[in-house]
Amino acid sequence: MGYSHAVRQSVLKKVLPPEGRSISEVSRETGVNEQTIRNWIKRSKTGILADGNQDSCPRFLTPKEKYQLVVEAAGIDDEQLGGFLRERGLHSEHITIWDQELRDMIDNKNDKQDKENKALKKKVKELEKELQRKEKALAEAAALLILKKKLDALTREHEDD
Numbered sequence: 001m002g003y004s005h006a007v008r009q010s011v012l013k014k015v016l017p018p019e020g021r022s023i024s025e026v027s028r029e030t031g032v033n034e035q036t037i038r039n040w041i042k043r044s045k046t047g048i049l050a051d052g053n054q055d056s057c058p059r060f061l062t063p064k065e066k067y068q069l070v071v072e073a074a075g076i077d078d079e080q081l082g083g084f085l086r087e088r089g090l091h092s093e094h095i096t097i098w099d100q101e102l103r104d105m106i107d108n109k110n111d112k113q114d115k116e117n118k119a120l121k122k123k124v125k126e127l128e129k130e131l132q133r134k135e136k137a138l139a140e141a142a143a144l145l146i147l148k149k150k151l152d153a154l155t156r157e158h159e160d161d
Contacts, residue, residue, distance in 0.1 A: 003032065006089065008040050010060040015041060030060055058094050063105070066098040 003011075007030075013019065014026045015037060023041075027034045061069070069088065073095045076084050085092060 003036075007032075007060060011037055012040055012044055014060075016044070058090055063102070067102055070095055070099050070102065 011026060011030055011032055014021050014029075015023055023034050023037050026032070027037060069090070073081060073084060081092070085095070
């Protein structure tokens with residue numbers, strides 16, 4: 001199976017510096033064989049693999065890149081959108097799907113934060129309750145200590161008489 005230039009560049013971008021991720025990790029993520037990636041790296045270092053500045057295949061875009069494309073597409077007229085998508089090798093369905101994926105990611109993050117906030121509020125309430133209980137116990141102990149000292153002082157006075 002031959003891979004497009006855009007796919008090769010996208011994979012190499014992930015493996016080579018500055019990203020510098022491991023070959024096995026990128027292989028699992030993209031579905032490209034590890035040895036194929038090693039061959040591409042070797043060819044890119046020797047200059048055999050052409051170094052083009054084409055956009056990567058939609059399948060291999062990061063969430064950040066998808067977000068940027070969705071935002072750019074949102075600001076373009078319907079008439080110009082077709083040209084914009086063709087330049088980047090995309091279909092209108094990509095933008096729709098990515099928009100929904102990004103919204104779902106945000107919703108899931110908000111749900112997770114809400115759960116964490118609830119748990120933290122519950123923990124704070126429990127700790128405040130425990131603190132009040134301990135303050136009351138400490139006040140009671142201090143009162144008993146004062147009463148004991150007064151009692152000791154009174155008993156000494158009666159012994160002196």
